[in-house]
Amino acid sequence: MKTILGIESSCDETAAAVVSRGTEILSSVVASQIKVHAPFGGVVPELASRKHLESIAPVVEQALEEAGITAGQVDGVAVTRGPGLVGALLVGFSFAKAYALALDVPWVGVNHLLGHIHSVLMSPSPPEFPFAALLVSGGHTSIYKVSSRTDMEVMGQTRDDAAGEAFDKVSKAMGLGYPGGEIISKLADSGDPHKISFPRSWLDKKKFDFSFSGIKTAVGRYMQVHEETWQDEKADIAASFQEAVVEVLATKLINAAKSIGCPRVAVAGGVAANACLRDRVTQLAAKAGMSVHLPDISLCGDNAAMIAAAGYYKLAAGECSPLNMDVFSRVEKM
Structure with a gap:
């Protein structure tokens, strides 16, 4: 287990990243929806879901391209499971399941908050x-x-x-x-x-x-x-x-x-x-x-590199999510 594809779609950013061994970011792509939601003064869940559907495949393809790898070189897939907007989460979650199944590689759902903690652990001098x-x-x-x-x-x-x-x-x-x-x-x-x-x-x-x-x-x-x-x-x-x-x-x-x-x-x-x-x-x-x-400023907002990092350690420990796993909207146990 080395190269993990991370996918994040919990709110209003569609993100994909490739991370090696839990710390080396090979690529990190984030498609923002700020212009879509700005006229409303906040995130509109239905609009967010639609934009995720439009962006998910191109964003994943760009992440692989920037990492210099093909889909066949992905060892595992990590995806945000929650908390977040259910409709938005389901886009990335469903895509990740299908992608992992098609590649015949393990996949794991990651708590979004655990991902944020890993943004700190990915720094050159992480805390003990x-x-x-x-x-x-x-x-x-x-x-x-x-x-x-x-x-x-x-x-x-x-x-x-x-x-x-x-x-x-x-x-x-x-x-x-x-x-x-x-x-x-x-x-x-x-x-x-x-x-x-x-x-x-x-x-x-x-x-x-x-x-x-x-x-x-x-x-x-x-x-x-x-x-x-x-x-x-x-x-x-x-x-x-x-x-x-x-x-x-x-x-x-x-x-x-x-x-x-x-x-x-x-x-x-x-x-x-x-x-x-x-x-x-x-x-x-x-x-x-x-x-x-x-964390580096680039890792503060929602991104998929932190999800891939957290997923790497879960997969390395032998944790693999079943295909019948679902998303959740509110905070659950890590």
Whole structure:
């Protein structure tokens, strides 16, 4: 078992990648649907499924071509099983099953969140086990104790909106567009993060759950109260909102690592590309005497390289999925 074809279609990116021995990325192709969903301010599941159907075969062919291999040189197939949009997941999942069956190679369904953790483990200097990992994206915000490549324990998770979802909703409310994370981050660069004191939702400070619906509401309320002036404060609103979210994320991650006596932390997921978050985690970790492990920016968003990497270790351990396996929409055991 050496060369794995990875396929990812959990949300609005159709992705395929070829990875050798779980760490060497031979190719990684991502077909984005941002232009399709931007007019709606978020992902429309039906449109996402249709675009996946159009893109899946060309994306896989391009991944093989860029890797310099033929389909016959694929040793195994790994595909995202969930969580995600069921219709979108089924496109990649069904394609992967058929592809593996046609090639007569083993295949395995991979938890999307486990894939994100592997984006950190694919770095040139991966963290030793165990480590505390913050997985933060548009659909998920959780902290895990990662004890091995297949053993992850949830330490805390969001009780309502994910952090990335809050970015998208605030961006939409301000009329900035989609996806909100990148737009707000760029706008925040020219704003004062301390100009507006938005609330921090700490919940139980001894635990590591999150809640971001309150700050989203607080931003909307600020815009209502300052109806005639907020348009001139967009940069300050963006910076202050981002500051409130990042402070909670970074602080809870460091506290979680302290609680298990672990001097290593990692951040993964789409929001891991946020420069403010990367800087804050690095600063707090340095003060606490911890090492920080961050994925390459290209591996923060949804991609198939991380799925292929996670799949490699599953297949190498003898795990192979049956053809009657199905997708799932919500978080399941890794």
